[in-house]
């Protein structure tokens with residue numbers, strides 16, 4: 001299951017109460033104040049981990065709390081510190097304060113972390129308040145409350161190449177041919193309902209991450225089909241691989257398919273419209289497909305790579321071209 005937006009509530013632990021206590025021991029008359037301090041409340045922390053690629057695990061609960069600090073005790077015993085609560089998120093998770101809309105942190109890489117709610121400090125016990133003139137203080141502090149807030153988590157997957165195109169273009173077939181990813185493939189539109197990531201091994205031990213995206217259709221920006229929400233996952237890719245069915249059974253023609261997708265990318269954002277793009281024609285194993293190439297190249301205004309994801313023809317050249325393009329492109333903004 002996939003989920004790329006969630007709202008959760010986090011609450012750090014309260015500090016423990018300081019203790020009011022006096023030393024009582026045989027042969028020690030009037031032992032002084034010995035009330036210990038309360039323990040510190042635990043923090044709530046978010047941490048990015050590579051083995052996650054969805055926020056789905058946050059849909060089971062809304063509230064996440066860290067442990068409270070323990071109360072102080074006699075004999076200057078401090079209370080136990082509350083345990084931190086660490087919540088794991090996939091790399092690419094933006095953490096926002098829901099009310100102020102402030103971005104607290106963009107957790108991009110494995111191990112990146114942010115404290116989203118600080119635990120309250122423990123209260124001082126009465127031992128702390130003893131002075132030469134005030135030897136039997138009867139006051140101690142309560143612990144401070146832990147911070148609490150509502151958060152919005154938004155995932156933008158980190159991939160190098162985003163594979164976009166109309167439904168049925170063969171995006172999932174291509175990604176499953178090139179990587180270990182096994183997205184569902186079928187001859188009906190909108191087979192893919194959410195992005196899948198796959199790792200494409202390249203030359204000289206290099207590799208890159210491909211994102212197989214749901215199909216886009218005309219009017220996606222206005223909510224048609226699956227809409228264009230998932231294009232947020234293309235925002236951080238370095239390269240768009242625009243895949244086109246060169247032998248469509250129904251309209252539009254490959255050249256029109258190209259224009260439709262370009263329009264949707266532009267409607268989504270200028271940044272997407274400007275992103276480097278590679279145009280790839282698929283299904284060249286179908287005899288009529290070759291006829292469409294000239295028209296498509298004219299519409300795209302650039303050379304088009306011809307492949308068949310089904311038979312594997314042209315895939316070696318495609319992989320070389322992908323790594324060649326990536327090598328020319330700047331590293332993603334970190």
Ligand SMILES: Nc1nc2c(ncn2[C@@H]2O[C@H](COP(=O)(O)OP(=O)(O)OP(=O)(O)O)[C@@H](O)[C@H]2O)c(=O)[nH]1
Nearest residue numbers: 167168169170171172173186190191192215309310
């Ligand atoms: N003949 C032929 N058929 C292909 C080729 N690549 C994919 N297909 C078929 O095209 C259909 C759609 O393939 P998918 O990979 O599911 O297409 P998609 O672009 O991921 O589709 P959505 O997820 O719905 O957007 C399937 O029936 C595939 O078997 C190809 O190179 N040649």
Ligand SMILES: [Mg+2]
Nearest residue numbers: 171172191192
């Ligand atoms: Mg698909």
